[in-house]
Amino acid sequence: MFIAQAFAQTAPAATPAGGPESSLLSMxxxxxxxxxxxxxxxxxxxKKQKEHKAMVDALAKGDEVVTAGGLLGRVSKLGEAFLHVELADGVEVQIQRSAVVQVLPKGTLK
Structure with missing residues (x-):
């Protein structure tokens, strides 16, 4: 008897279109x-990409840098897309400008 009463109740009928307010609230x-x-x-x-681009564009000869691979060195030559970094006396590598992660303060490398 109790279960029969529960089935007898129906949900209120929904509006067919829902209205424009309903679609706005759902979004x-x-x-x-x-x-x-x-x-x-x-x-x-x-913002971080913009700061990195400004740092890479401001690189100058003699700057001490850290590369993406973790190498520390001094910029010896600058090119359009690449730069040469001197890691030790007589050891120079060519890297992409975007591989520079950080510019160190002057005098960090000895």
Missing amino acids: LPLLLMFVVLYFVMIRPQM
């Missing part, structure tokens, strides 16, 4: 997630 969480993703991940990454 709100998606838009909110995109905004949060932009400010948490995309924007800081773009």
Whole structure:
């Protein structure tokens, strides 16, 4: 008897179109997630890329640098896309400009 009463109840009928407000509200969480993703991940990454490009463009002969491979050296020659880094006396390697990770303060290398 109790179960028969539970089946007798029906859910209220939904509106056929749902209205424009309903579709806007359903997209709100998606838009909110995109905004949060932009400010948490995309924007800081773009800022970091911009700073790295400015550092690479400002390289000059004699700068002490760290490469992506972990090598420390002094810039001896500059080219358009490549630069020569002197690792020790008489040891010079050619690397891409983008492989420079950090410019060290003058006098770091002895």
